Amino acid sequence: MxxxxxxxxxxxxxxxxxxxxxxxxxxxxxxxxxxxxxxxxxxxxxxxxxxxxxxxxxxxxxxxxxxxxxxxxxxxxxxxxxxxxxxxxxxxxxxxxxxxxxxxxxxxxxxxxxxxxxxxxxxxxxxxxxxxxxxxxxxxxxxxxxxxxxxxxxxxxxxxxxxxxxxxxxxxxxxxxxDVEKLFQHYDEETDIDFSDIHGQVAAKRAVEIAVSGMHNILFIGTPGAGKTMLAKRIPTIMPELTLEESMEISKVYSVFGLLNNDQSLILKRPFRSPHHTISLTALTGGGRKARPGEISLANGGVLFLDELPEFNKNTLEILRQPLEDKDVTITRLNGSFRYPANFMLVAAMNPCNCGYYPDRNRCSCSVNQVQRYLGKISQPLLDRIDICIETLQINYKELEQNIINESSREIRKRVMKARMIQLERYQEEEIHFNSELTPKMIQKYCNLGASEKRLLEKAFHHLNLSARAYHRILKVARTIADLEDSLDIKASHLNEAICYRSIDKKYWSM
The missing domain is CATH 3.30.230.10 (Ribosomal Protein S5; domain 2)
Known part of the structure; x- marks a missing residue:
């Protein structure tokens, strides 16, 4: 039988x-x-x-x-x-x-x-x-x-x-x-955290808005307690709502991992994953004896936040280089290869030194060698894959006490959505959605510069000793800044701002 x-x-x-x-x-x-x-x-x-x-x-x-x-x-x-x-x-x-x-x-x-x-x-x-x-x-x-x-x-x-x-x-x-449509209609994304909670840090909030608009990777560097983690945790509140297609792709990863239950049939909000710095390479990228997704795949479509970046194992950080470029990760085992999506926005935060107060020599107790050794845990190839590096300065008492109504996440998201729509319309014939995904050939097509803008970028290229990857990333960020201002062309002001976001890392790593 x-x-x-x-x-x-x-x-x-x-x-x-x-x-x-x-x-x-x-x-x-x-x-x-x-x-x-x-x-x-x-x-x-x-x-x-x-x-x-x-x-x-x-x-x-x-x-x-x-x-x-x-x-x-x-x-x-x-x-x-x-x-x-x-x-x-x-x-x-x-x-x-x-x-x-x-x-x-x-x-x-x-x-x-x-x-x-x-x-x-x-x-x-x-x-x-x-x-x-x-x-x-x-x-x-x-x-x-x-x-x-x-x-x-x-x-x-x-x-x-x-x-x-x-x-x-x-x-x-x-x-x-x-009823999938009803799930999305009745989903309320209001949370207890909002950008209106953050006082001061105007430059950092501006950098975050640009990063989210173009899905650019961003690094916060500054003294302890300046608000780096607060900023990072509020990034999902200004990201566009998930489409059904995106939700399905993210939910598949969570389903395989066993993180869906009968009360949550779909992932309805963008993931925010914040692994501890002791995480192993396998737990971050995926794999193991029985292959399954890692944190970078669980962050797909959302944010991977690495707090205290230099405290992570250096080999663990270096493994991020390939997923940041390819937007997926392939795990090869004897019984086959497994591909997991990894299209996430990398958000990282770090202190400038062990004690956290460099370059303020009135408070910093680290020697030059200690600072260099601490910063040296982050390699230049990894830094080149971070589009925006912004310094978070210590805010003063008056900024904390002032009874000012700060801009809310909802207001910032409106501008982000407008920039995103410009990109979706521009790239409808391409296989990309965001400025951060532009290839070198696409950069030539969509990031044309005038004569004065070319001279400005050439001067920055030589003065900052930029790599070819950093050069391309400046153009991508400038394209996003132009989109936020609804400008068809990339102007000198857009380039200047994008270059500033690449020059801060030189301040610390070129000492």
Whole structure:
């Protein structure tokens, strides 16, 4: 007796189809599982066998063989328990074969027959729709997550017994429904933090507005308590709201990581990830024994904030160089390569020295060698990938006490959105969305300079000893500043401001 069901697993952040074949024949009683299986999949035979027994189904004293195909791709996770159990029940005649056609099944079984939630349901359901399946049977706790994919029925179940009754048409389970448009309409992004909380720091707030408008990377450098972290935490409040497409892409990463739940079927706000400086290289970029996304992928579409930047392990920081350029990260293992998105905005903050008060020699107790050694933890290639470097100065008592109504995040976001719309319209024929993504060829096309602007940039190039990458990044930032002022051309004032954001790092790293 032979039969099969369909299940799926996750590779990177995308689902792939797995065929679960079951054969029950005469011979020595045995339960075999084959198909390049990880240890947790091999253990499924015990979970399935006992779950079937406790659900009232007696396995015959025969040879049971389960094959998970394709056999050349390693199967990981616990989502194969339920499809294996269903394949066995179909083979034994407890469920009609025609009742599982066009059905994809995933779920982990408890020993008492209950079905537990699994990771990666969102990309699996999306893959199932693309493969032509009409319905997916998933754990009840994953039902809302899967139901954000329209045009396919997502059936949430809580026990093996319930699945059998449903597949035998003995009970009716209505497909889960999530009104995605309503989710976005009713989502209120008001938070307890706002740019109006920040007193002073006019230059820093201006730099943040430019950085968000063009999705440029930014570094804050200044004394302790000047407001670097406050500024960083408020950056998401001025970023544009997520589109459905962006939300789906971000939610797929969170689904694979297991960070979605039945109360949160989609990620509706831009991520803000702030890992501690003790984070390992693997936790930051992704990978591990069982490959999964890292912090840079969890920050996709949002902000990756690295506070106390020099305190991070230097090798960990250097690994960021490639994702910052390519906007994704590829993890290669013996059993395959995994690609994770990494299109984030890097925001970093640091003190200028160990004590935090350089170059104020009245307060700084560090020697020149100590300052150089501290700043030397940040390499020039990494600095070149940071478009804007801004100094946060210590604010005075009057600025704190003045009863001034500061500009709110909502007001700043309006200007950011206007600049973003200009970029979307300009690049509608290109494969990019922001000025920060401009390639050298695109820079020649969209960042034309007049004769006086060229002379200004040439003078800055030689005076600041800029690299070619820094040169291109100045032009990208200048393009964003021009967009904020609704200027078709990049003018000298735009270039001057962009050059200033590159000159502050020279103040510290060229001592």
């Amino acid at each position: 032979f039969n099969k069901t369909f299940s799926a697993a996750v590779h990177g952040i995308n689902g792939f189809l797995v065929q679960v074949e079951a054969d029950i024949s005469d011979g020595l009683p045995e339960f075999l599982m084959v198909g390049y299986l990880a240890s947790e999949v091999k253990e499924a035979k015990e979970r399935v066998r006992i779950s079937l027994k406790n659900s009232g189904f007696k396995l015959p004293v025969k040879r049971i063989t389960i094959n998970l195909s394709p056999a050349d791709v390693k199967k990981e996770g616990t989502a194969f328990d339920l499809p294996i159990a269903v394949a066995i029940l179909v083979t034994l005649g407890f469920i009609p074969e025609e009742n599982i056609r066009d059905t994809l099944i995933i779920g982990e079984l408890s020993l008492n027959g209950e079905i537990n939630k699994v990771n990666g349901v969102l990309p699996i359901v999306k893959m199932a729709l693309g493969q032509g399946f009409s319905r997916c049977i998933v754990p009840l706790d994953n039902a809302k997550e899967g139901a954000v994919i329209s045009d396919i029925d997502v059936i949430g179940v809580k026990s093996l017994e319930e699945v059998v009754r449903y597949l035998n048409n003995e009970s009716i389970i209505e497909p889960e429904y999530v």
